[in-house]
Amino acid sequence: MEKASQDKNAVGYLKLVSKTNRHQIPHIRQAFKKVNQRASAAIAQIQRRLCQCHQQLQELEKSCWHKDSVLKVESSLDNCQQPSEKAPFLEPTKLGGKDCLSTNLSNRHFPLESHFPALQRGKSSERKRNLLLQKVKEELKEVDKFHLSLQVSYQSLKEKYLTDLQVSLESLKKEKCRRSWRLSRVV
Numbered sequence: 001m002e003k004a005s006q007d008k009n010a011v012g013y014l015k016l017v018s019k020t021n022r023h024q025i026p027h028i029r030q031a032f033k034k035v036n037q038r039a040s041a042a043i044a045q046i047q048r049r050l051c052q053c054h055q056q057l058q059e060l061e062k063s064c065w066h067k068d069s070v071l072k073v074e075s076s077l078d079n080c081q082q083p084s085e086k087a088p089f090l091e092p093t094k095l096g097g098k099d100c101l102s103t104n105l106s107n108r109h110f111p112l113e114s115h116f117p118a119l120q121r122g123k124s125s126e127r128k129r130n131l132l133l134q135k136v137k138e139e140l141k142e143v144d145k146f147h148l149s150l151q152v153s154y155q156s157l158k159e160k161y162l163t164d165l166q167v168s169l170e171s172l173k174k175e176k177c178r179r180s181w182r183l184s185r186v187v
Contacts, residue, residue, distance in 0.1 A: 010036075016165065020172055028168060035161055042150050049143045056136045063129050 013032040020028060 012161075012165065016168060020168070021175065024168065024171070031161075031164060035157055038153070038157060042153070046143075046147065046150070049139070049146065053136060053139055053143060056132065056139070060129065060132050060136060063125065063132065 010032075013028065016028055
């Protein structure tokens with residue numbers, strides 16, 4: 001859309017320059033350069049954001065694929081940790097001179113994931129995937145907002161360009177009328 005607008009601007013510029021006098025050409029050229037620079041910057045920024053989102057989407061797809069393959073491998077019973085020969089609760093250890101068995105059990109944390117590392121890795125990779133997905137969604141929302149603001153900017157630039165073009169054409173007509181009037185007085 002932006003590239004088509006740039007092409008239309010170039011055609012309009014060529015038409016306008018062919019009809020104007022030499023004194024007005026630099027002003028017209030400068031106005032067209034500004035419009036085209038803004039359009040080019042907008043195109044480049046949209047392309048960068050699109051590439052970033054595409055890359056993040058690929059990373060997300062890879063992590064999903066990797067997670068699925070890891071879970072298939074780790075779901076087998078061979079990957080579960082075997083209990084050690086000595087049970088850790090048979091030998092109480094002392095922390096700060098106190099027996100560990102005398103501490104309140106409600107304050108102690110015995111995560112199931114510590115005994116099953118496959119479960120722990122699955123949860124952390126799922127958490128990472130969810131965070132990455134959330135980040136991609138937020139960036140897509142930003143890109144949508146940016147795209148809408150670019151469309152608004154484009155429309156305002158287009159309207160300004162058309163009014164400037166109309167003013168330039170009117171001034172050209174006035175200048176031609178003056179010249180023809182001067183020539184008619186001279187002849």
